[in-house]
Amino acid sequence: MIRKFFRNLSSIDVAIDLGTSHTSVYIRGEGLVYKEPSVISLRDIGYKKSILAIGNEAFQIMGKEPQGVETIKPLQGGVIDQLEATKAMLNEIAKRTRIHRFLKRPRVLIGAPYSISDVERRAVIDATSILESPSVTIVEEPLAAAIGADLDISESIANMVVDIGSGITEAVVISLGGIVHSESIRIGGDAITESLVHYFRNHCNLIVGERTVEELKPGLCDVYGQFEQSVTVKGIDVHSYLPQTRQISSRQVKDAILGPVSAIIRTVRQMLENTPPVLSGDLIDRGIILTGGSALLQNLASLMEASCGVPVKIAKDSAGATLRGTSRMLEEMEVIRMVSA
Incomplete structure (x- = not known):
């Protein structure tokens, strides 16, 4: 006792x-x-650095740092990029x-x-x-993520989970509590954000920060581009360097995000092609479960289902799975x- x-x-x-x-x-x-966001702001003090902010506070600072302050995202591509900052x-x-x-x-x-x-x-x-x-x-x-999506991974029946994070996408087939086969690509939500930043600069003559793009993504990114949704984008004009706004529609940015989205879907198709035939029948019946914050991209599940020929569902609270x-x-x-x- x-x-x-x-x-x-x-x-x-x-x-x-x-x-x-x-x-x-x-x-x-x-x-x-x-x-909170995986972000840390550090201030230079002589030969040392002290923590100025982390999480939400550091995210708000990002892109607005005064001299002597550095804001870092210590994880990239799903892995630790800067160990000491982490x-x-x-x-x-x-x-x-x-x-x-x-x-x-x-x-x-x-x-x-x-x-x-x-x-x-x-x-x-x-x-x-x-x-x-x-x-x-x-x-x-x-x-x-499979457990968080309420799948019974102990069964001998195959389950396929596609976890789409900010820095990495992993597609796995699970059976009897283990991973039977997997495919991955170091592309996720961050690659979509980067594509939008480049699009705004090269096609709209507007310099937009990553933080602004992250806030715009839910209402702007539609991988089908069937519905005309417009948002106001604030940034800096590339010629005058003065603050400007632009009206951008979801159809305009469809091609901009097509690259990373297509890479994710190719990874899922490759996964299905390499899955042992004895498990493929289970996947036809059960379909694919999407998890991760980037799984919520508008119409991504519908596009993946049309491309792969297998039912696709988004897990409840996929970002927290x-x-x-x-x-x-x-x-x-x-x-x-x-x-x-």
């Missing part, structure tokens, strides 16, 4: 979704305690969420793309060392044992 008391006192279970776009933290028994961000998140508490050392489950290299996987472990955890378990994000699945693993430890087996 005394031993159990000290074990409960000395540990805290934490699930982390360390994404290119957002970082989310779930604490067992408390729920979601943090969900550590600093996680350390600040730990302080805000009170992960480090009296006599408590967090046990951590953290999501990572299935397709990352051993070096990239070690970087994830290294980044979480700032949390001083006695136990860090890496969970494949597509598996976590990975964290929801990882948090379920904390609450239901048998899920971890099944996935890790």
